[in-house]
């Protein structure tokens with residue numbers, strides 16, 4: 001899976017992607033990230049990427065042209081890249097927006113299964129000129145019912161969740177565990193933990209070694 005990030009703040013992604021599972025997945029060639037900064041393709045002197053909204057109102061709107069230019073470069077460039085197993089490239093464009101469809105694990109699974117390349121367009125300010133979605137056919141996606149200062153965090157959340165669904169990113173065992181366990185209540189050592197004079201134990205069933213019973217318990221906890 002190749003994640004293409006269109007953002008004026010690509011550095012926001014670097015530390016998150018440089019550690020843990022996502023780092024290993026990149027090192028193993030399971031996933032790849034590329035960044036594209038709209039400022040790099042602006043034609044005006046001050047590298048301006050936003051302007052006032054038509055019809056008035058507070059804030060600024062990100063201009064369509066630089067983003068569409070980058071989107072064209074991404075789709076054309078990567079079409080020419082060779083993929084292993086002669087697999088055809090399949091692109092999906094997502095525009096992060098608090099007004100979009102809410103992201104779910106189900107969506108992450110579908111995206112991981114059906115596409116080789118996902119382009120994330122990260123808006124800042126009050127949003128992105130609506131003609132970006134019109135030209136690129138982008139789907140508007142929100143990660144939840146709250147407003148962030150930009151799409152970058154939302155794109156990172158989506159990349160993390162989609163990457164987990166890509167083959168070979170989690171170990172086999174970890175993927176199986178993810179399917180099997182719905183429990184949110186997890187425990188580790190010590191078996192008895194004291195805090196301010198009170199003892200906190202571990203549910204007996206988890207110590208029983210009876211995996212059938214443990215699975216039953218996990219379905220409800």
Ligand code: ADE
Nearest residue numbers: 096097098142143148154
């Ligand atoms: N941009 C600002 N808020 C957002 C949200 N909740 N989801 C996706 N993109 C956003």
